Amino acid sequence: MFLINLLAAGVNLAGPLLIAALGELYAERTGVLNIGMEGMMLAGAWGGFVTTYFTGDPWLGLLGAILIGMLFGLLNGVLAITMKVNQVVSGIAINILLSGLTMYLYRVIYGIPLLPVTVNPFQKLAIPFLSEIPVLGKILFNHHVIVYIAYLLVPLAWFILYKTSFGLAIRSAGEKPAVVDTAGLSVTRLRYSGMIIGGALAGLAGSYYSLAHLNIFANNIISGRGFIAFAAVIFGGWNPLGILCATLIFGIADALSTRFLTSGNQFVPYEFLLMTPYIITIVATLLFSRKSISPASLGTPYEKE
């Protein structure tokens, strides 16, 4: 039972990370680093919340989250691709801006409420029949809609990246943009699309926290999970299946650390448990660096003239 609960929680926690990480994957595969992931997730959580609040419909909220994520993906694109601002800087700038902006606008809209402002959130969706399967049913088929979307995005991402011309172009832009250019495609357009898809998925991932996991918006709602998603891309070796594994590991590790907390554990200080995903990422980076499987032009602006 403990194991089932643990795995179910892990699968659940991994969902939004997975969405965000796949978003980052698109961006990085076109050669741009999106350090603004954290801020864009926050924006998504905010946008989803506000839209749902005013429309009463979480599906519209989802749409709002995606749109606002795209908007800031676009902004990061303008900075990093068109203006060729260093990609680390542009991402940091976006994070700083969004952490202030979302909370400020929350204040503008909701003032200073004593009780948390809540919205009508997504309910868990147990998939008929499948969720009745013993063990697996509870682990896999009793989650929020967004979590199912997350796992469906994995084969989709794989298919797009490796089986379509768009994916081939994306991968080429991240490896050697000049080739894409000489093949008559626009590196700029591809990179923008990577950024915008990345933003959209970041927004979607963020909305999970304000529309499914919780039904409120708060300043710490993302709490560094954008960076975890960022790490999962590396840990997952820049491919969708690897990222799936990476986020599952992070999700299960997270669920495990919570269970350690409630079990009254005294052996390992809690802080060390919290460190583990980061340390895992560092170790994974070490393992993968030798093989240098990262997109070769990742982080390098493309200059045509």
Next chain:
Amino acid sequence: MVEQAVPFVAMKGITKYFTNVKANDGVSIDVRHGEILAILGENGAGKTTLMNILYGLYAPSAGQIFIDGSEVAIASPKDAIAKGIGMVHQHFMLVPSHSIVENIILGMDENRGILRLKQEAAKIGRLAAELGFEIDPYRKVKELPVGVQQRVEILKAIYRGARLLIMDEPTAVLTPQEIQELFKLLRNFIRSGNAAVLITHKLNEVMSIADRVTVLRDGRFIRTVAKAETHEAELAQMMVGREIALKVENRRDVGAARPAEDPPLLRMEQVTVRDAHGHPSLNRLSLELRAGEIMGIAGVSGNGQEELAEVLAGLRPVSQGRIELNGRAMSAGSAQTMIRNRIGFIPADRQSMGLILNLSIRENLLLKSYDRPPFFRNGLLRKERTVANAERLIAAYNIKAPDGETLARNLSGGHQQKVVIARELSLDPELVIAFQPTRGLDIGAINYVHQLLLEARAAGKAVLLISTELPEIFTLADRIGVIYQGAILKTLAIAAATVDEIGLLMAGVDRREEAAR
């Protein structure tokens, strides 16, 4: 060749400004159906820029382009491809980690949507066979030798329906045999009314394959002549704007090699170097080099030249064998040791290895002196000395720059190479390794570099000249060694060597041995 009323492609009055240069200035050229047009010019004359404009990579600041007589707008390579223009760039435009088929179909309209790799691979295989070579479309590009990569490039252009094939310095990376095969391919290609533009620095190639020649200088159009009505010396003169020798005069009697009884300056014995997979890229290579001589290492590229150069530069560890300098064994494997042992090194790739483009000339000149006097003492920089040093060398080597603070990036290729050579020689080496020292340079610059190497020999230094250019070796070297599959197959005095024999040796055939057998 029949005169045609309407040329295939015509560029008229093309002008192109970059941020700080005018790369093309009212250039007009035309290419006719069924011909090979060569474009000649010194480094920076604007050849590549002009072709990049034709291919849609750059937008011209002014000028028009006509195809079969009607004006066209080429806003991007997509337009160019659609109009039957293909280009093989100097630096290959292939994604190393992707397969051949992926590289070829990238961006093709016919392949929008879901990829049909199998189908395309089969088609590509067929086309390759038609062109007379065989490839495995699923191989990754990074696993292919340069020659094959170039074929993939050509295949890519033709597969996309190129009728005009632009080739930017295609021969710089090829072996003589490969060059011949390439030319054969080009001749086949134009037979059906297609055309090709060939950019090169090698006049002999122009004379052997081009139908007409266009010369650019300083971004301006100079003249277009039919090959039949010109000769190398005239072309050279058009390029540089004045009379110029086609090659340096090598007076082998000045500072000739010391008597053979002298102990060699450098001795390599049975040196083996293994690559990442454990294959020997140098396979028990032995050679000897004496002070005051230039030894040329000829060979088809990929036979261990790079490894040989890097071993002597201390950039590659030796797994077996012995290297002696002045009779003392030394351990290779660190660039620092080699520099301390007074081995100078002129790398093939000046821009990414020989220089730091974003440092000034002055700082590039101290690149190897960072840990010793006179420019650094106790770890502190002594700036006045470095300034004086830069002034002295800029004057001595005729480097075209306002002062030592000019960034290396802002120099032309030839002058960049001069900075490298100035630095290496100013460290007073006993041994100079020159690895493809004139790659990509124009005639004037080549002559200057050759001059400097001859002067180094005259000053009693030993020079190991590793080059894939046979003419270069025949001009400069006193002895010639042929490298084949990681070992020196044979060493000959230059007087006793013929181009034919060396060519065969490069292919691994030792005629005398065969005769003996």
Next chain:
Amino acid sequence: KEAAAHKIVLVLPGPINDQSWNATNYSGLVACNKQLGTKIEYIENVQQSDFESTFRNYGQRNYDLVIAAGTQFDDAAVKIAPLYPKTRYLIINGAKGIAPNLTGVTIREWESGYLAGILAGLSTKTGIIGEMGGFPNPIMVETLNAMAAGAKSVNPKFKKAIITYANSWSDVSKGKEIGQSMVENGADVLFAYANQAGLGTLMAAKEANVKFIGFASDQNDAAPNLIPGSVLYKYDKLYLFVVGSFLKGQLKPVVSTVGLKEGIIDVVYAKSATAQMKSEVAKAMKAIESGKLNLGKK
């Protein structure tokens, strides 16, 4: 001097709309301004590194009273108060009253814990309750233990309290995960004393359809069927009390404690509250007020 003529400011360590600690303190400010006619200003989200400069700036500007919400202001107040003898410094939850113009007011939080425990004890069927705290400081530990004691006092079948610290005041998501995990471990009543993070625990209770005991503010409306009642801190009363004594010139430079007896702690019931709950709570309140029951440190 009139109430409105006094220059008073409330210094808050977090955002005013955190729906918790800072918001409750802010509600005290609102009450004073409404009922006492004061014009108290506030400054929110003051960071640790700015405590001293903030205290100093208000002293410099001749404020009459500077109220700061949180023990963490103690050290800064001890340092700055002597420099501005004309300004009174009042620390809510403060433990240091050593300067003549420095006052500390502490709530006997264990009392509220005990009452919450009674509600929890009478709500649980499994006999297991889940209590989440923000950080394990002594007051927090005391409060959560008092809660377990309260539960035990009314329910012979009470087995245990799962006590966990979120190690954050604001990670809502973590709060929820902890709540879920407590439910997995058999808890059927949840409780959170962890500001925003506690909101997550409430969500977990709702999702798992288990009981929840409201805390600090009236949370009953959040899930009327699941929350039998909330234990409140009546910060409005606390503020009216301290600001009122200040206006009357009766604020003494000591550390005082307040709680049930002063009317600062109270319980509001939801419809789902049982009569037994009400009577048990009333009984306990009496015992505490009379001093018969004391689980706090002296």
Next chain:
Amino acid sequence: MTGDAIKRLFEAQRRRGGTLFDILCPVASVLLAFLAAGLLLLLLKINPLEVYGRMIAACWGDPYTLAEMLVKATPLLLTGLSFAFAFKAGLFNIGADGQFYMGALAAVFVSLKLAFLGPWLVLPLAFAAAVLLGGLYSGLAGYLKARFNANEIIVTIMMNYVAFQLVNFVVNGPLKERAGAYPQTDPIPAGAQLPLLVPGTRLHIGLILALLGAAVFYFLLNQTSIGFQIRAVGLNPRAAGYAGMNTRRVVVSAMAVSGLFAGAAGFMEINGVQHILIQGFAPDVGTVGTVIALLANTNPAGIVIGSIFFGFLQVGANMIAQTSQVPRNAIDMIQGFVVLFVLISYYIQYRVSARRKLKQLTKGVTP
């Protein structure tokens, strides 16, 4: 990652020759940032002009507030230098936050445990320990880069979280205050506190040290052999290796030196300002320093100016929060806008200077 854009900015600046436009551009971008934020302030019915007026008036009001700006600037200056130093070696050290925390940890540990040695000993010791731990921490990232080619951006970001949790552990465990109430250490004794520069303010001699740090930064990079090697490796590691430089060693040392600066910032915050280590104290000192360094094109003089400007922003934020009911997140928002608009202004400057050059070029030839 090459940071090409920034290198280009360098070049653009070098060739630009400085016109009025170039001075006006960053100023205008800051004004625009305030304008954008001002429009948003209107949403809360706050008059931005009044707020900004107060912000400026309050900041120049009294010496204490002026000094506060420098107090805030001090750690930012150091973390800015920290990022810039690694950047010169072509490395992105995003770990200033973590190294800052490690420095703070070492400083508070020494200050608490060795205070009995007296100020003359404990202060240098705390400084040395902070700087050393900061340097070791980033040096580790440098080592992983040199040895395994591990991307330093990722490693340093991850190490930030590790450091953060380490601090949490220490203040909840081994160094938790004796009172045991909050996740914080005991205050360090008076003897371990940095002397004040201006009595009556919080300005401590750390400022002088930080400015010295900027001088050291400049000297190290431009006047020494190791600095030359660092720049060479930063611009072209292949060429540097060929020139006999030990690129791995240079990478490790550049990262380590970079961490020294951040560690020193930690020391100054503990021994100079806070005198206590609290969970989650001074967040973002590293991030803001990084932003400053990049806005200043990693030029030390620019970093000095930038950190004072951000010091002004932060103190100004406090002042307006104290004097008007502007929510604190509005300030984060303003900071975000400032960074955004300055970045955009650099781009505009670059484009304008390119166009100017093109114009000169065309004029030179065509009549």
